[in-house]
Amino acid sequence: MQVKRRNQRQSSLIFTFTATVLLLLSGCVSEEETDQQPEPNPSEDESERLIPPENEEEPEPETDVPEAYGVSAGHPDAVEAGMTVLENGGNAVDAAVAAAYAISVVEPFASGIGGGGVTLVQEQGQDPEAYDYREVVPEGGIPSSDIGVPGFVAGTKELHDDYGTADWETVIDPAIDLAESSEVSATLAQQLQSAQDRLPVEQLEHFYPDGTAIEAGATLEQPALAEALRDIRDSEGASFYEGDTGEALAAIQGLDGDSLADFRVGRHAPVTGEFAGYEVTGAPPPLPGASVIQMLQILEERGTLEEERNSTPFVHDIAMSWRIAQAFIYTDFGDLSFVDVPVDSFVDREQNAALAEEISGDSLLPEDEERSYDDSDPNTTHITVIDDNGTVVSMTNTLTNFFGSGVYTEGFFLNNQMSRFDIGQTEQNEPEPGRRSVTWSSPMIVADEEGPVLGIGSPGGERIPIMLTQVIADWVQEDSDLEAVVEADRFHLTDNALVMESAPEADVREGLLNIGYNEIREAPTPLYFGSVQALMIDRENDDISGAADPRRDADWRVEPRD
Structure with missing residues (x-):
């Protein structure tokens, strides 16, 4: 199951090899001349003669790939959609796209076609790639609603065009079925109830029958969304930007x-750095x-x-980092x-070693009050997929705040990413047409040494980077268990206060207060610390394992390869 981009790279490598050998065979090429552009069109006979026979090519290094495939997502229906695609011959990208559309239907508060996202893809033995399809500033500047030009449809379509092997219809159909009928x-139900005061309830009879939020367990029908998804399926995404849906969007202030x-997917090299013997990859700026x-x-x-997990030095070091x-x-x-x-300076080990020395074990680093930012909305959703070729997809999608701007059209909510x-x-993060903002989504x-072994990400707003740091730091420990590290208590630094999922031991609390933290408080909502969706490859057993984060409706499933 080779993707289109890899085939293009292989063709390029064959051409480079052929042209270089031609130059060497000329017998009079100086060292200086070999740095010049090679002749682009060797004769057909020479090309055939110079390409080594297949049986003489160097074999590619062997890589253990799992004898299984799996999906981890924030809702069981999204997991089911992705697994159905994998079971029918699709690959990791196909499954991730299917899961993304599915979860946008059953969790319309967290992500959807009115928003955007970012995805990392890495095949075994290959370099990772990043797709940033978050929203951009419209031509007229940021509107009062903070709505940006949605990129979800364009991004998922480009991903599928570059990597997908299943039909586009196959990956969209599960979401259409869910839009026609799903269980609340x-x-x-909780999010609809808490957001009722800021949503256009009069437009949302399916969410608010008789003006009251629909109850958990009820059947939800979203016919307008189903129609919009059918148009996206049948037009291969074009309808969203230039068809009927596009016309409805263009009418919004x-x-x-x-x-x-004019929307275009952002394509920049992902960020990579070494940690504990692994190569860690993240989305490039303006993402963290x-x-x-x-x-x-x-x-x-x-x-x-x-250090011991949740000890005073453990918490303090992570907070100061x-x-x-x-x-x-x-x-x-x-x-x-x-x-x-x-970018390179942020992942430079020597520079970060110098920064580490600035942390004192008995005092806080100074806080710049102008940089204080506390985003308590536990927004976004994350999906991780690994197929039986070992390709890992790590995808985070969002409307920004829950329900985004609250503006509703054609069956879906629109983002407020411009906030x-x-x-x-x-000026690094100043708005202008076509520009993307700094924000917190961080698929990893x-x-x-062989290739990707862990895909991970989480919702959680501003807390996403520090939460993923805690989980990955736990995961690299010897004999670590993915389920245990996902379930472990999390904490966050805001101003000089620590927000902790569970109250610390008395001696830890006293130690932290003595260092200078002015408050240790509980999270404002049970959803505050996100929901980590992670899958890992166990190379020794050629298997995949995952963990269900108990903080939300998360689920994961792995099946053995036939």
Whole structure:
């Protein structure tokens, strides 16, 4: 199951090999001349003669691939949609796209076609790739609603075009079925109830029958969304930007037809860095993948991994590593299509070793009050897929806040991603048409010397980077159990206060307060600390394992390869 992009790379390598050998055979090529552009069109006879026979080519290094495939997502229906695609011959990208559309139907508060997302893809033995299809500033600037040009449909279609092997219809159909009829989860019922005051209830009779939020367990029918999804399926996504749905979107204040038609997926190299013998990959700026890697390297330098989990030094080191990383996000991060970002410096081990020395075990690093930002909305959703070729997909999609802007059209809610231009106080994150904002979505992939072994991500707003740092730092420990590290208590630093999922032991609490933390408090909502969706490859057993985060409706499933 080879993807189109790999085939293109292989063709390029064959051409380069052929042209280089021709130059060497000329017998009079100087060392200086070999640096020049080779002749682009060797004769047909020479090309055939110079390409080594198949049986003489160097064999590719063997890589253990799992004898299984699996999906982890924030809702069982999304897991089922992805697994159905895998069971019918689709690959990891096909399954991730199917799961993404499915979960947008059953969790319309967290993600959807009115929003955007970011995805990492890595095959065994190959370099990772990143797709940033988050929303961009419309041609007319940011509207009062903070709605950006949605990128979900364009991004998932480009992913499928580049990697998919299943038919487009196959990956969209499960979502259409769910839009026609699905069961209301407890989380959806709760979110509809809590958001009722800011949603256009008069347009949402299916969510608010008789003006009251629909109850958990009830059957939900979303005919307008089903119709929009059918149009996306039948037009291969074009209808969303230039068809009937596109016309409806262009009529919304702040959006316009040109902005919709001109939307392009962001393509920049993902960020990679070393940690604990692994290569960790994150989404490029303006997303905080580099920040997670930076924090992990700081922790490794400080020896934090040797400390007891939830001990005073463990909590303090992670909190201060976040303070350091957050400062860089606020001053240096921005859209790579518009500004320069010193990405390599954030994942440079020597620089991060120097930053680690700035952390004192008995005091707090100074806080810049202007950088204070507390996003308590536990937004977004994450999907991880691994297929039986070992390809890992790590995908985070969002409407930004729950239910986004609250604006509803054609069966779906529209994002409020443009509010994220409030992050930072520099020109690195200033809005202009076509630009993407700094924000917190952070899908990650961890690889060993053979290729990817862990896909991971989470919802949770501003807490996503520090939560993933905690989970990955736990996971690399010897004999670590994925389920145990996903379930472990989490914490977050906001201002000089620690928000902790469970109250610390008395001696830990006293130690943290003595260091200088002014408050240790509980999370404002049970959903505050997200829902980690992770799958890992067990190379020794050629298997895949996962973990169901108990904080939401998360689920995962793995099946053996036939």
